[in-house]
Amino acid sequence: MTLVLHRIDDRLIHGQVVVGWAQPLDVRFIVLVDDEVATSEWEQELYRMGVPPNMDVYFLTVAKAIDELPRYRADVRHGILLTGDIGTMRQLVDAGGISSINLGGIHHRAGRTQRLRYVFLNDQEESALRDLATRGVAVSAQDVPGARPIPLDDLLHGVAS
């Protein structure tokens, strides 16, 4: 079918992704784009153990993902594209083919301001998201399918809270 969700989530593969989203969307594969994980067998094994046996996980560097995403978009199964940070997703958007982004979990770190229970952003990250929106990408925050999606404008202007 195609990639049905493009998600930024610093926990990468976890309960909300594997159960919360994957079950209702009938997701059969996850494309996890992260330069560090893509070069660590141990990390990959850790994440593989978290998914059910009928779900594949593909670990790609950003460079490889840019080359291979068209192939995953043409897959007959439903898939999720997952990155752990905004910068990585932005590089994939630059390569084309992504029209919407789900902010699923960007948690507290020094320098970040809380925008939602599960979204904290610093100034650079806010700018990056604004830039994506300016370029026509629909950016919204939604941790689980049953929650209301919160558009970027509402998120940044405090309307969401």
Next chain:
Amino acid sequence: MSDGSTSGPRAIVAGHGDFAQGLVSAVDVITGRGAQLIPVAVPGLCAEDIEKLIRSRMQESGVKVIFTDLQAGSCTMAARRILRGVDDAVLIAGVNLPTLLDFVFAEQMPAVDAARHSAERGRIAITVVGAPAGVKQA
């Protein structure tokens, strides 16, 4: 929380939302032995901070057993990172109430052995009562 046992904390329970607090509360209501378990909630934390939190709870208490709720959950991922290369501790993922009830009563066993034993008890404690599979629903 009352303490019906003679020992201090023997395990951490970690999971989504109030899962850990709820399970530990239930154990205490049933047995009075909830003090053997340290509930850990991780709202709003990134993976790195979850790992730091569970690690610090282990170091403070000296426990060698971690119970988590979901195989794919962030707490399980963090616990697996913590236990990497550690051969005297154990992680039990997919914990339920029967597992913990068995664990808190197995005080005569080393905590790691008690955890393994309780996992087996928890696994077989799930029963299905009612209509057999394949029966048409009205």
